[in-house]
Amino acid sequence: xxxxxxxxxxxxxxxxxxxxxxxxxxxxxxxxxxxxxxxxxxxxxxxxxxxxxxxxxxxxxxxxxxxxxxxxxxxxxxxxxxxxxxxxxxxxxxxxxxxxxxxxxxxxxxxxxxxxxxxxxx
Numbered sequence: 001x002x003x004x005x006x007x008x009x010x011x012x013x014x015x016x017x018x019x020x021x022x023x024x025x026x027x028x029x030x031x032x033x034x035x036x037x038x039x040x041x042x043x044x045x046x047x048x049x050x051x052x053x054x055x056x057x058x059x060x061x062x063x064x065x066x067x068x069x070x071x072x073x074x075x076x077x078x079x080x081x082x083x084x085x086x087x088x089x090x091x092x093x094x095x096x097x098x099x100x101x102x103x104x105x106x107x108x109x110x111x112x113x114x115x116x117x118x119x120x121x122x
Contacts, residue, residue, distance in 0.1 A: 011074075013094045016097065020042070070101075
């Protein structure tokens with residue numbers, strides 16, 4: 001029998017605040033990733049990070065080190081989790097209301113090695 005264990009954090013992408021609320025209610029503790037400006041932290045979420053795809057950064061700037069805004073935001077969530085700066089969460093629910101934000105998250109999961117090592121599409 002072959003065993004397969006994927007310990008990466010599942011990431012669910014939603015398109016509306018209603019979908020976000022439903023996804024948060026449907027499972028274990030979750031952090032929220034949102035396109036800027038982010039909503040208020042929902043009561044059922046334990047942490048929130050946002051990203052702004054419209055804000056240009058210089059190559060290898062100190063805030064993101066040349067990584068995409070979504071990858072940098074996911075990195076902030078992961079670091080907060082492992083450093084006990086927020087309650088432990090078992091998944092991330094993303095609020096990506098625009099096609100550009102959805103593409104940014106998908107690209108981070110596909111192209112950023114650190115993000116791909118820590119997170120997986122749910």
